[in-house]
Amino acid sequence: MHKFVSERAAGIPASSIRKMFNIAQGMEDVVNLGIGEPDFTTPGHIIEESMLGAKAGATHYTHNAGYIELRKLIAKETEELINQFVDPENEVIVTIGAMGALSLSMLAVINPGDEIIVQEPLWSNYVSHCLLAGGQPVTVPVYEDDDFNLKAEEIERKITARTKAILINSPCNPTGAVMSRENLEDIAELVRKYDLLVISDEVYDRIVYDGTKHVSIASLPGMKERTVIINSFSKTYAMTGWRVGYAVVPSEIQKPMVKLQESIVACAPSISQKAAITALQSSREQVQEMINSYDRRRKLLVEGLQQVPGFSCKLPKGTFYLFANIKQLGRSSEEVAMDLLTKARVVTVPGSGFGQAGEGYLRFSFANSEDNIKKAVERIDKFVRQEYGLS
Numbered sequence: 385m386h387k388f389v390s391e392r393a394a395g396i397p398a399s400s401i402r403k404m405f406n407i408a409q410g411m412e413d414v415v416n417l418g419i420g421e422p423d424f425t426t427p428g429h430i431i432e433e434s435m436l437g438a439k440a441g442a443t444h445y446t447h448n449a450g451y452i453e454l455r456k457l458i459a460k461e462t463e464e465l466i467n468q469f470v471d472p473e474n475e476v477i478v479t480i481g482a483m484g485a486l487s488l489s490m491l492a493v494i495n496p497g498d499e500i501i502v503q504e505p506l507w508s509n510y511v512s513h514c515l516l517a518g519g520q521p522v523t524v525p526v527y528e529d530d531d532f533n534l535k536a537e538e539i540e541r542k543i544t545a546r547t548k549a550i551l552i553n554s555p556c557n558p559t560g561a562v563m564s565r566e567n568l569e570d571i572a573e574l575v576r577k578y579d580l581l582v583i584s585d586e587v588y589d590r591i592v593y594d595g596t597k598h599v600s601i602a603s604l605p606g607m608k609e610r611t612v613i614i615n616s617f618s619k620t621y622a623m624t625g626w627r628v629g630y631a632v633v634p635s636e637i638q639k640p641m642v643k644l645q646e647s648i649v650a651c652a653p654s655i656s657q658k659a660a661i662t663a664l665q666s667s668r669e670q671v672q673e674m675i676n677s678y679d680r681r682r683k684l685l686v687e688g689l690q691q692v693p694g695f696s697c698k699l700p701k702g703t704f705y706l707f708a709n710i711k712q713l714g715r716s717s718e719e720v721a722m723d724l725l726t727k728a729r730v731v732t733v734p735g736s737g738f739g740q741a742g743e744g745y746l747r748f749s750f751a752n753s754e755d756n757i758k759k760a761v762e763r764i765d766k767f768v769r770q771e772y773g774l775s
């Protein structure tokens with residue numbers, strides 16, 4: 385570690401997703417199924433309206449919690465989701481992506497040594513945000529045999545006097561699992577029993593298939609006042625680069641989050657907030673088209689990979705990720721991902737990048753064209769048969 389670098393910064397684990405991308409960058413003709421964002425460009429009318437907003441003067445700092453017009457729209461949207469009143473003044477904060485909402489909420493609630501229970505495999509940034517806030521992530525493994533569902537009894541075993549919150553992510557990156565109402569009810573019971581908070585990352589709430597319904601844990605009895613809902617415009621509206629997200633939180637937590645936001649970044653970008661207003665005001669037709677397209681790609685990828693020797697997978701219920709089982713290959717996920725990259729020219733993410741419980745799996749993103757998905761499957765199939773000698 386360099387003498388000027390803090391222990392805190394050095395202690396944050398590096399992303400294995402980035403590692404794969406950095407290697408892939410120097411290569412030609414690579415099919416990238418490692419990407420964690422929509423391949424679509426933001427719908428044109430959202431871009432245009434935000435530019436008009438900028439020309440009309442929306443180029444200044446906004447309220448630290450975001451434009452009230454946007455907070456009102458977010459409150460309305462959340463009310464429909466949880467069937468309860470949401471106060472746009474005191475319970476909503478617009479942030480720099482969901483990541484902004486996650487980091488501010490952790491900074492607002494964690495005292496040094498507080499434990500946050502989270503499932504594994506997990507999106508690795510949860511660990512970083514928790515550590516940065518001085519907390520201790522405590523992981524609970526989830527299993528393919530349970531459809532990667534986080535079980536209340538497994539959580540209960542990990543609860544200690546230091547437990548502050550349970551972090552849930554449904555629909556889930558990387559497994560694509562969507563938690564059922566019954567599952568959430570069991571967790572909610574625990575949360576009330578042990579007087580805990582829930583941080584509920586719902587950024588993939590709209591990206592669900594086969595009639596699956598996303599349920600927010602905040603909609604369950606007595607849970608709104610114990611839940612930080614994290615959401616974002618990134619995935620639903622293909623707006624990752626705009627960096628705009630939000631949290632819907634109990635007012636006692638919103639206030640410190642606004643104070644923290646004021647001192648760290650002031651506010652989310654005004655132009656992006658204008659774009660978010662347009663996104664929420666307009667019809668969801670284009671969003672639905674994108675979801676239909678992910679759905680076709682999802683089926684194509686699953687059908688394709690099921691034919692590849694050593695691979696097994698089921699249709700994910702949500703997100704644009706597939707967590708494929710590669711245990712039969714008898715090699716580490718990192719080794720397989722590296723082989724696929726360097727010898728088959730396909731980028732995937734090793735399951736171990738999502739924690740030890742992810743070992744034996746590869747994460748595929750199907751936010752890529754049908755042609756590229758077909759090409760990737762052909763390359764993987766050929767590679768596995770030729771190089772690993774499987775059939």
Ligand SMILES: Cc1ncc(COP(=O)(O)O)c(C=O)c1O
Binds near residue numbers: 480615619624628
């Ligand atoms: C589960 C999860 N939460 C949050 C984010 C970050 O979203 P945003 O772009 O809004 O910061 C991602 C992005 O990949 C994600 O997968």
